[in-house]
Amino acid sequence: MTSTPGLKNLVLLGLGHAHVQVLRGLAHSRPADLNLTVIAPRPLAVYSGMVPGFVAGHYTAEQCRIPLDALLARSGARTIAGSAIGIDAETRTVSLASGEAVPWDWLSVNTGPIMDRDLLEVRMPGARRHALFVRPIDAFVQLWPQVAEMAASRPIHLAVVGAGAAGVELAMAASHALQGSGMPQGSHVSLVTGGEPPAAIYPQAVQARVQRALRRLNVTLIPETCVGVEVGALLLANGARLVCDAPVLAVGTQAPAWLADSGLALDEAGYLAVNAFQQSTSHPRVFAAGDVASRVDAPHPRNGVHAVRAGVPLLANLRAAMQALPLKPYTPPPRTLNLLACGSRYAIGAWGPFSFEGRWVWHWKDRIDRAFVARYAT
Incomplete structure (x- = not known):
């Protein structure tokens, strides 16, 4: 060209x-x-x-x-x-x-x-071959049904690595799905946090709400760092081997x-x-x-x-x-509305130092999300 x-x-x-x-x-x-x-x-x-x-x-x-x-x-x-x-x-x-x-x-x-696969492979040998990466997000969406199909045939242990918003939301979503009607009993989700509290970038009040939501959904918190991935297990920094059927990497980008x-x-x-x-x-x-x-x-x-x-x-x-015209500065807002989905039709919201939660928050988030997609799809 x-x-x-x-x-x-x-x-x-x-x-x-x-x-x-x-x-x-x-x-x-x-x-x-x-x-x-x-x-x-x-x-x-x-x-x-x-x-x-x-x-x-x-x-x-x-x-x-x-x-x-x-x-x-x-x-x-x-x-x-x-x-x-x-x-x-x-x-x-x-x-x-x-x-x-x-x-x-x-x-x-x-x-x-x-998610730099080469860099993550150095940090967690075996990740490239054995883990499901959250990014690119469209590839994750294509591959997730294979995990769901496996869980529909037998109980599984799914381990999510990463305690940021993506890891927290996916752990709760997966736990909700694995405990759904028609699914075999006994499936379980763990969240490997790397030592940080879940949703650490949010205020303490939001972190407390997130931890309560994780407990409600029976997500096990493991405050260790993943240092390797092999067939059927995560290797942790303390020397332990966490047996799991599906490791999901939701670490930082x-x-x-x-x-x-x-x-x-x-x-x-x-x-x-x-x-x-x-x-x-x-x-x-x-x-x-x-x-x-x-x-x-x-x-x-x-x-x-x-x-x-x-x-x-x-x-x-x-x-x-x-057009060689003057540019205008853009100032990012000091506060943004953040809505975290909690598996079921329930969500936690944060606006600056304020936080709230409930089913109404999920329905609010649902309206915002559907409207965003509809705006650009039509």
Whole structure:
């Protein structure tokens, strides 16, 4: 592919939550001189907020997916089914696993959270071969039914590694599903926390609510670090061997390794360093949002709530930059609403220092999630 004279070549790398909103905006109003290319493995987005509900049995896989074919068509985008293996900021190209090099005049990166399998294999030998990784999330959604099928035939022990929001929600969702009607009695779920309390990034009141919910669902907390995975067991740092049928890795995500040689400014953890305009601090023609980016001026947690909110201001600044107009700073909200699904139709909510829980919270979350998917799927 070569750059088209007279057109501004904008490449959207990834279809994270922010880019879904960018696409929606361009579908409504696309500059005539814009040549738009979207690079992603598949023309769909899985809404991560609904995946615990899928595991618990409240949603089908299709209900969690946002098919983007129509939105891509309306935006006039050329789509490339592939994964990036590199960015060259000097030659302005994105290298793909297929060997193709895609040129850009302007680049926006929103590839979503990544679990570095090479790094995790060093930390937990055997993980790549024997564990089920939560990321990429669409692959997890495709593979989870195999675990459910195994549990439907006999009692199983499922071990979730990781005590963040993803691990906590998945452990509770799995426990609810394994104890459901028609399932063999005796299945059990453990949460291997690595020594941290579950949901450690939340206030103490939320942590207390989460621990009570885990107890209600009979999830066993194991405050040890996983140091290896083998057939039928996790190896723990204290020397113990935790027998399990299905190990699920829901540990923290990492920056894509291929950013290291991009020539773009990165933070100390390897994420793209961006400013108040969500613009690279070293290359003004590059923008980024979501988990792949790090706001050096306003650090905030990497989660879906912030990624969703970043989409609209990202589009505004991409439009302004390509027209040589002033950019507008985007300030992430100091407080965000976080809703944690608790297996059954029950949820815990957090807003700054305030917390609450109940069935009504789950129904609130359900309405928000369904509305988000519907907005972009139609």
